[in-house]
Amino acid sequence: MSNFETWLAALPNNAATGLARADGVWEQVRSQTLPRREVLDETVTALGMDVEAAWDGVIAGGTLGIVLGLALVQRGWRILVVERGALQGRSQEWNSSRLELRELVSLGLLTPAELEEAIASEYNPVRIKFDGGKDYWVRDVLNVGISPAKLLSVLKKKFLAAGGILWEKTAFESATVHPDGVSLILKKLGSRAPVGAGGQGSADAYRSIGDSDKNSDEVSQFEQIQTRLFIDAMGHFSPVVRQVRGETKPDGICLVVGTCAVGNEGEFGKNDTADLIATTGPITGNKKSAYQYFWEAFPASSGRTTYMFTYVDASRDRPTLKQLFADYYDQMPAYQGLEGNPDELWRSLEVKRALFGMFPSYKNSPLSAPCDRLIFVGDSSGCQSPLSFGGFAALLRHLPRLTDGIHSALTSEKLDKKSLNELQPYQPNLSVTWLFQQSMSVKPGDTPNPQGINILLDRVFGEMAIAGESIIKPFLQDVVQFPALSVALMRTAFADPLMVTILVPRLGLPALTTWMRHYLSLGAYDVLDRTLGQLKSDDNFRLQQWQAAWRYGSGRDYHS
Ligand SMILES: Cc1cc2nc3c(=O)[nH]c(=O)nc-3n(C[C@H](O)[C@H](O)[C@H](O)COP(=O)(O)OP(=O)(O)OC[C@H]3O[C@@H](n4cnc5c(N)ncnc54)[C@H](O)[C@@H]3O)c2cc1C
Structure with a gap:
């Protein structure tokens, strides 16, 4: 086992397994074998929906779905958010700037105090630097780290308090679009409280969900509900997006790996400034697959976040996320100004969490819905x-x-x-x-x-x-x-x-x-x-x- 492999195996939260899973998906994207099934269809037969009892909107996917969900509930709409897992934000900050975050306050989703509470880090200035070139500094761009865990927790509370309904551990299965409404099939996972019969959009329905916790075994695993509008917020790999995009390969992919880590004072970057984009070397790879590595670094509430990323297409010879992680392991210490052998330097750092992801993008974006009563929001929309x-x-x-x-x-x-x-x-x-x-x-x-x-x-x-x-x-x-x-x-x-x-x-x-x-x-x-x-x-x-x-x-x- 190489030093990198040993390091990878010891990363917290079973990161090596998560990375292997992500690489499995990346392989499916490259080989166009991503599983796909028909989850959306359209019929000319009316649903005969009782508009008073139906939801105005059902949002599948809670991460960003809850943000829009709260905005719509505050406008008086009966909104159900359906989330496959538990609705909780990750610990790793989202980097943004006050310019974007102020929308949360101006839309009335957060008070200024609640926004400050969710801000985990703030720093200035941020640097742009390309190998062999000058340093360029800007202020107030990507200079705020917001805690998704805190943000989603407060949004969830406010959503429920405003009358919104949230079903966690409930997966979207399929949707049939009728001329007068959408019929959705949901699948209960684990021990979510079941949906009360009828009155879906009302406060009563919320109570009935809570009440029925105790007899959750009595309900069937699948549930059918009706809504006027279906909002897909299930991310890049939403089953609906997969069906709509079909065989089309992404036109570009951004591959990202990184960590949030802590070191001794002065040993690991000067943790009060950030890099918005930086490079430390030339194009790498081989003739079949060459690519440029870019870096980002941010102060975080629990250490310093460093990302290495690259833009590639989805052709077969592109590197795996694991290969990128191996390069990250070799190059990150030098990028952050640490001198010496990477193996020793990594031993002096405590990795709080490993970070990785892949972001497919399509020239055909934002994604248009192929039928009535459907809209894509968040990553699923490609906006x-x-x-x-x-x-x-x-x-x-x-x-x-x-x-x-x-x-x-x-x-x-x-x-x-x-x-x-x-x-x-x-x-x-x-x-x-x-x-x-x-x-x-x-x-x-x-x-x-x-x-x-x-x-x-x-x-x-x-x-x-x-x-x-x-x-x-x-x-x-x-x-x-x-x-x-x-x-x-x-x-x-x-x-x-x-x-x-x-x-x-x-x-x-x-x-x-x-x-x-x-x-x-x-x-x-x-x-x-x-x-x-x-x-x-x-x-x-x-x-x-x-x-x-x-x-x-x-x-x-x-x-x-
Ligand atoms: C390493 C990394 C770093 C990032 N850094 C930043 C950053 O600094 N700033 C920033 O703005 N963004 C950042 N992002 C991007 C950000 O995390 C995403 O844009 C955001 O999470 C998108 O939210 P989403 O709800 O659209 O999709 P997702 O995050 O993919 O969430 C989709 C949700 O849908 C749920 N879901 C999926 N399938 C179903 C189903 N069948 N039924 C019900 N629910 C379902 C999932 O459980 C999930 O909660 C980063 C992402 C990564 C991976």
Whole structure:
């Protein structure tokens, strides 16, 4: 057994098993053997649903589902959240910034005091650094660590207090969409209290769930319920998403590994600043599969979090998460400025938890529902940029828009496919980021300059930093705006025309042509938001959604 294998086997929370499981899924993604079953169908037969007794919305998946659930319950809707496991956030912080977090307060989900309570760490400034380049520092970007455990606990309490119903240890099994409602089959796992018969949306139903705890053995394992709207918040690997996306391979994958660890004072980074993105070396791998490693580091409440990540496609020869972890083990101490043999350095660190994940992204995003009465929210929707693994932060950005949109859809009975898909519209500012993802990854068989990605990124970020905070900050917060992007591109092209001429053939004409279309759309959305976006929309559902699409699609929600 290598030192790495020994270290891996000793990681807390049985991380080695979890990693092997995640690698199993990654292998299925690469080989297109991810299990898939028909969980969603549509019929023209009416359900004959009793609207008074049915739920207004059932949200499957509680992690981010509870955030939207609370927002909707506070607007007076009868909402059921169904969670396969126990609804509890992980211990590892989500990194975000106050700009995004303030949405929780402005929507009335948290009081300012409750938000402060959930904030586990805060630090400034944060650094951007590419191997061989300069250090760039920014303030107030990804500089707050929020405790998912605390956040979800308070949201859950408030959701229940506001009349929302939560069924934990209950899995979504299947959905049949009828013209007048959705029939859902749920599966009770373990010892969840059973659903009381009838009155599903009412406070009585909540009591009946609590009361029936004692005779939970008497109910069948499967349960059928009815709802006006079905909200899929089951994450990237939602069974509904798998069915809808079908055989399509993800267009990009971000693979992430890392730890949260503690060392002796001064021994493990200077734990009061963060790296938003950094590189410490050239492109690595081989001709079949080359890739660039990126790093992030954050102070956390229980130590220092360091992530190593890379952007790849889903081709067969890509590395496993375990291979990435082995490289992380070798390289992390040096990245954090620790000198010496990695084996000894790791022995001087206490690993609180191992972190890993894979984030598939699709150019066809946000995902449109194929039928009426269905909407995707959170990771399942693919609404975050392919560069980011900040799905929580992405949801917060869109939460006011989604809450208003779903509220209007329920109020005006606009639950048809066309109307609901207007709540997850095309966003040019998301689509333009695909070219950045491609310029930060290497196609199989390509042999670019090993330092090519570092040189490019150092140049682009250097120009953005010179152009000022109004240019660089939205970009770093995953909000690409037309004026800022145009300035950054022009400055880079003038500063280094040679680099641009090298990059163009590497990216290829088809990718550039597609990108140009999104870039021009970004410009058009910018103009539309500045002009028609200001029209009074009153109760006009369609105009409201178009205006939201222009605002968010152009990134002009950033300062609003
Ligand atoms: C290593 C790592 C670091 C991250 N760091 C950050 C960060 O710093 N900042 C940030 O903003 N984000 C971060 N994220 C991303 C963030 O965790 C996700 O975006 C967020 O968890 C997405 O929530 P979700 O509810 O959409 O999906 P998920 O987290 O996948 O949750 C889906 C939920 O659905 C439930 N579910 C699944 N199937 C069923 C079913 N059949 N029936 C009922 N329930 C079901 C699951 O149990 C789960 O609770 C990180 C993720 C990882 C892995």
